[in-house]
Amino acid sequence: MNKNKADRVQEDLEKWLKREQRFQKIFSRPLADNRSFLKEKLKYYDTIKSKYGNVATREESATLRLMKEDRGAIERQLYPNAIVRLAFRITLKIRNEINSQKEQRQNQANLQELRSVVHRLGLPENAFSERHLRQERDIPPFTYQVGENEQMTFNWDLSQEQDGAYKFNGYTATLNIEGEPQRTQRFPLDGTDEITARQAYNLLSGRSVHIGTERDRHWVKLDLNDKDRDGNHKVKRFYANYNYSLKDQLAKIPINSLTNSGQMKMVEGALRNGDRIKIQLTGGEFLSIEANPQHRSIDCYREGRKIPFSQVTKARSKRNKKHRVHGRLGKGTQGIYQKRVIR
Template sequence: MAGKVTIALNEQLINMGFEKAINEAVGFGLKGVDDFHIALYQRQKDEFLQYALFFHTNSKKEIKLVEVELEITSIAIPEKTIGGLDIKELEARLYKSEGLNVLSPASRMDAPKKDITFSAISDLGQLYSHSKEGKAAAELLMFKFNQHLGIGFSPIDFAFVRQHVSTVTINGKDLIGLTATQMHQNLQNFHYSKQQNNDQSQLKTKNMNSENLQYLSDNIKYMGFGENLKEALEKNMKEGKAEFQLQFATEFGNKPFEATLNFKKSENTGNYFFNSYNASLERSSGEKMEQTFYINKGKGITSKEAFNLLDGRAVHKDLVNKENVPYKAWLQLDFENKDKHNNFEIKPYYEKHGYDLKEAVGKFAIAELKDPDKERALIASLMKGNVQSVTIEKDGSSHKMFIEANPKDKIVNLFDSNMKVVQKEAVGKYQSVAPSTTQAVAVKNDEVQDKKKDLKPDNKQEKAKTQKNNDSLLPKKRESNKKGLGVK
């Protein structure tokens, strides 16, 4: 069913100065598109304004304006001649080729306009390669006209973007009575103040820093906490709290998993950071396991990886040490020991430990290993600490089984279709090769103590050797005050 532009929306768009968007909104409504956005552009002297209008169709099939985003790009081009090229004249030709009408959607260029454009871009290339001064001037022009000429310039230096681009987003009740001119004036005041002072000044309006909000929203989503926390995140950030927490709850395999996400405001920049989260898992036995996981530059242990760690499995991660040198390791929680912060100690198994997951999995007659894509997916899932379903084909029969990584014993653990542990004497019939003197699979007992008894060495000499090797895997005593492992 088609969405409709109501009289109220029609009047709202006219009053805001976005009457050019009405026909496009009607078109989207006729096509039955429930959520869409319309981009409008405006050039004012050295400013390029880009409005993004976001619409949503409600259950009554009425189209509503739910959010407006304004981005200002302001670049003043120097008045000088470089390599025989008048920079301002070149800017005028680029502007002419852009050919945008005030607050109108971008249109395709006709043939004459293409000739003008190609000539201007050719001169722009000459300017760029002429000298260091020419390159700097060309970069300003390229960035200024990149949006619609497709010059393909993307500045690497984020400070360059911060200096010339500012964005504000208005949504909800804040849209009532707002006009495009008011948005422009408010953002313009902030933008030029930022250019003059070159500092971290925030836009002192009812609207928060949209970049910071979007970054944190994306970060939360990337860490596995979904998108339902965005509204609460925005509310707390708008209130300007020095620090706050958000609550998350879900289930993994019918096991309740909860997390408290910790956010703190920087005293220097005013930006908020997602620093850590406190996770808890209620295991099948009813025991509640808790651990704090730290976030390093937006990266760390995801929620599902935290669940797997608290459930007793190992997770493979890319890490960085305190000298910022990257390395890889399997991580597993030591439920027998806690640190001074009441966290379980982390047992790392480094590459020198010699655990080859692919080799350990390959000792079983697993059907998924015959398909390279399925094999990669299987290994990737096991590296995240998941219990993975597999099909084992042996002697003309197919068996649905489950496996998990066991880096400590350099093997994989095997379970039947009911997640019951496969006993030692039954393991051989699922292997593609005969078991060697080194056991090919770890068989978990129902209790940890039973497993320890099964793996206990028979003589004191072997026991001492094993203890020495295990000690070498423990984390060295830290000299810094920082908590946790850095995750790349």
């Protein structure tokens, strides 16, 4: 939807001129004498005036003034009688007012629909404002600070339908990290594999995200070292048959204070969203972890430095070994309270 700076009024008038030239080839009678055609031309001029009248640039305003003079000449040609012309203008004003109110209602509904998409992406409503519906170029990107040295920028990809309504086709997310090359990726909004703003940040940070419908849930990860012809990072996908179980890998880590299934689900949910989260081990040590489906593991970090997963899981193995006692089972109810008899 973004365009280079140009006279939009002139562009629309040139579209009408091409249409006029096509009609002239079809019909033998000069269009300048065709009342039906001239009425259509007046409507087209009024549409352009309504479309750009309040948002026109200086150059576009000059084109609108010239168009107004031509419109006046056509109106006098159609209605040479001053009284008839006045009646036409009054009728036109009433009709324009009705159409304007209808257009405002449609624009508000369209704006609310677009804002709901923005909200679904996890961005605030002010990330998309009413002025975006009035501008066909130079739509300002939405930028916010993620961390002390990290910034995310979103550029919208919008198109206008035949009925005049706008729709989101997708967005381009850019991650700027101080001292590192810029990372950019376009994420389509076509109803499949919809990526939220948070997930876009995580993907551009090099982490994996679990997406898709219930039947097609899978992990995705951007290859930050390889791009396609459009400049987007190639996407790696890991489906169910790749046999990566986040739950099984989490069970290998001696995480402290996960007393119920609800807390574990919160941890799993954050990791599936691509977040790097902080956990506390049973020994009191704090680590940061993130999902790594490609290597069927979990990446662990101590104070920002990556450490081997085996080093973290070894703590649980030692703990289990410590509580393992050789001997036979004594009498009593089978289960957790049954004591062992030491020989």
